[in-house]
Amino acid sequence: MSNKTTVSYKFPLGATGGRKARATDSAITTPKPTPAAPTTPSRAAQMLALAHHVERLIEAGDVQSVATIARTLGLTRARLTQVMQLLLLAPEIQEQILLGQIHCGERRLRPVVKAAAWAEQSKIGNQLRKPASS
Numbered sequence: 001m002s003n004k005t006t007v008s009y010k011f012p013l014g015a016t017g018g019r020k021a022r023a024t025d026s027a028i029t030t031p032k033p034t035p036a037a038p039t040t041p042s043r044a045a046q047m048l049a050l051a052h053h054v055e056r057l058i059e060a061g062d063v064q065s066v067a068t069i070a071r072t073l074g075l076t077r078a079r080l081t082q083v084m085q086l087l088l089l090a091p092e093i094q095e096q097i098l099l100g101q102i103h104c105g106e107r108r109l110r111p112v113v114k115a116a117a118w119a120e121q122s123k124i125g126n127q128l129r130k131p132a133s134s
Helices: 025-029 043-060 066-073 077-088 091-098 106-114 118-128
Strands: none
Touching (some): 043 077, 043 091, 043 106, 066 077, 077 106
């Protein structure tokens, strides 16, 4: 006598569940678009964002002074003052920095900050803009 046991079971396929439909040949050969590589914001953009954040904290009354924040961040008051001076840039230049159209360090922006008039700042800032890629 044979001790073989046969078990049969029907697996539900199709709309009710089971294995997903196979990809067609055209789906296999068509490459998927790759997302653009993320770009790291310039140091100036990071410092400008920090300056705006610090300004909001002071205006909200969450901190008493720039000196308090400098101690918290481990910076000197002089360094934080340099960062805060980025807020004196013309709004157009600040926008270009944050959008990555001007990609430079904070030090290169100091002469721009020293120019009092925004029109003069714009002239100097245009020299810092990235050349248009062709």
